[in-house]
Amino acid sequence: MRANLIRLLSAAVVLAVWQFIALFHPPTYLPGPFLVFQEMGKIFASGEFLVHMFWTLERVLVGLVLSFSVALIVGVFMGLSEFWETCFDGPVLVGLAIPGLAWAVIGLMLFGLSEFTQIFAIFMVVTPILAVNIWEGTKALDRKLIEMAVVFKATRPMIIRSVVLPQLIPYSLAAVRFGLALAWKTVVIAETFGATSGIGYKIIESRELLSMRGVLAWTLSFTIVMIALEFGILKVVEARLTAWRPKRANLTIAQVTK
Amino acid sequence: MKGNIEIKGLEKTFATGDGKHIPVLKDINLTIKGGQFACLVGPSGCGKTTILHAIAGIIEKDRGSILIDGTDHLRARFGYVFQEARLLNWRTAAQNVEFGAVAAEIPQSEIPGLVKRYVDLVGLSDFANSYPLTLSGGMQQRVAIARAFVVKPQVLLMDEPFSSLDELTARTMRTELLRFWQEERHTVIFITHNTHEAVYLADKIYCMGRRGQGITAEFDVDIDRPRDAEDPRVIKLQKEVLGTLLA
Numbered sequence: 001m002r003a004n005l006i007r008l009l010s011a012a013v014v015l016a017v018w019q020f021i022a023l024f025h026p027p028t029y030l031p032g033p034f035l036v037f038q039e040m041g042k043i044f045a046s047g048e049f050l051v052h053m054f055w056t057l058e059r060v061l062v063g064l065v066l067s068f069s070v071a072l073i074v075g076v077f078m079g080l081s082e083f084w085e086t087c088f089d090g091p092v093l094v095g096l097a098i099p100g101l102a103w104a105v106i107g108l109m110l111f112g113l114s115e116f117t118q119i120f121a122i123f124m125v126v127t128p129i130l131a132v133n134i135w136e137g138t139k140a141l142d143r144k145l146i147e148m149a150v151v152f153k154a155t156r157p158m159i160i161r162s163v164v165l166p167q168l169i170p171y172s173l174a175a176v177r178f179g180l181a182l183a184w185k186t187v188v189i190a191e192t193f194g195a196t197s198g199i200g201y202k203i204i205e206s207r208e209l210l211s212m213r214g215v216l217a218w219t220l221s222f223t224i225v226m227i228a229l230e231f232g233i234l235k236v237v238e239a240r241l242t243a244w245r246p247k248r249a250n251l252t253i254a255q256v257t258k
Numbered sequence: 259m260k261g262n263i264e265i266k267g268l269e270k271t272f273a274t275g276d277g278k279h280i281p282v283l284k285d286i287n288l289t290i291k292g293g294q295f296a297c298l299v300g301p302s303g304c305g306k307t308t309i310l311h312a313i314a315g316i317i318e319k320d321r322g323s324i325l326i327d328g329t330d331h332l333r334a335r336f337g338y339v340f341q342e343a344r345l346l347n348w349r350t351a352a353q354n355v356e357f358g359a360v361a362a363e364i365p366q367s368e369i370p371g372l373v374k375r376y377v378d379l380v381g382l383s384d385f386a387n388s389y390p391l392t393l394s395g396g397m398q399q400r401v402a403i404a405r406a407f408v409v410k411p412q413v414l415l416m417d418e419p420f421s422s423l424d425e426l427t428a429r430t431m432r433t434e435l436l437r438f439w440q441e442e443r444h445t446v447i448f449i450t451h452n453t454h455e456a457v458y459l460a461d462k463i464y465c466m467g468r469r470g471q472g473i474t475a476e477f478d479v480d481i482d483r484p485r486d487a488e489d490p491r492v493i494k495l496q497k498e499v500l501g502t503l504l505a
Binding site: 144148243246 | 340346357358361
């Protein structure tokens with residue numbers, strides 16, 4: 001309760017500072033928060049926001065699903081065998097280092113103004129970070145539990161379903177959170193010059209119309225949706241999937257070190 | 259009585275990283291009659307756990323044969339209780355017991371009844387739907403014991419199951435284990451380095467020497483249960499076992 005009050009206050013201070021600075025500039029150069037909110041209302045009301053948000057989200061989701069499928073396989077293999085670890089640790093490290101902008105440019109040159117450009121960029125940026133997480137998760141698998149399952153003569157599918165995958169869930173969720181954050185940053189970059197729709201496209205279009213109001217309105221609206229997605233959906237899914245963990249960290253030391 | 263174990267000429271050598279070979283088990287011969295509670299006692303590193311691992315098929319044996327009721331041990335059904343509870347933390351207590359039953363391919367229709375029966379037997383009726391991390395160490399080990407019983411094992415293998423519990427809890431658990439066991443009379447091989455525990459629980463005690471020496475002595479325990487730590491026969495036998503181990 002108290003924490004929420006502090007958050008609210010801090011947001012109010014940020015808005016006040018923004019408004020204060022805006023007072024000294026013409027609204028075409030730096031519009032205040034109210035003008036931007038007004039603009040946001042306009043793009044919502046016209047339905048324009050929903051359309052472009054839909055395209056951006058579609059690219060993010062397709063990219064993430066492809067990324068996750070590949071990263072799950074690569075990460076699990078890397079975690080289980082030294083051979084695959086050695087095969088992939090190079091590409092993964094290189095992949096982590098290459099900036100998203102570069103992938104967006106390469107995608108544009110390969111696929112032109114098509115969906116593939118954005119999806120390609122997301123895939124190339126997000127896959128390495130997802131793979132690293134799942135790789136770590138696989139290495140951290142509790143082999144004693146697998147030994148237990150083998151002694152009790154559990155079948156291989158049963159071991160994967162009931163013993164291995166549940167242990168990978170926390171790592172996968174963390175990976176998806178990172179992945180989502182990276183994906184939406186990447187998609188907006190890729191859309192600024194490689195698309196004719198989407199949030200990034202609208203941001204760059206507003207710039208061409210010299211409308212700072214538009215740039216800020218599109219950026220803010222999109223950010224709000226992404227935060228809502230993160231807290232409204234991902235957190236809920238996470239809470240459901242990890243309900244077996246005691247609330248808060250009231251584990252005893254003995255349980256943690258075991 | 260089922261659950262007869264016959265081990266003949268069991269050998270196991272481990273290779274170390276630097277190319278040395280360490281013979282842990284050499285020519286182990288052991289016959290345990292169905293329904294007996296056998297304790298294997300010995301110092302750490304003597305190969306007690308290796309014997310259990312070989313019986314359960316966790317490791318491959320180099321030589322020798324292990325027969326359970328006349329057939330190869332790899333086809334037998336085991337209940338296993340480890341030193342740690344080794345529960346699936348994302349499943350409730352009852353679901354952990356169920357895991358054992360499903361793995362053992364017990365007919366689907368019998369599983370709910372059996373799970374309830376063993377959860378009740380180990381005294382966890384009120385915690386059937388609790389997740390392991392919310393249970394105490396002793397309660398977690400009770401779940402593990404229920405999981406071992408539910409599979410209708412031919413042999414129950416227990417590897418120092420109470421050694422990570424505090425002595426008070428361990429004491430209660432020993433008494434309880436005997437109570438569960440007296441209901442079902444499985445063949446039990448129970449590993450411990452605690453001579454008191456061995457004398458309290460076992461029908462038969464096998465002492466192991468240092469690594470590679472194998473089984474150096476065996477004792478029959480003909481004392482009625484429940485046994486009393488103050489009973490002179492218990493004290494005398496405990497001394498003898500300890501003497502063998504220290505020799």
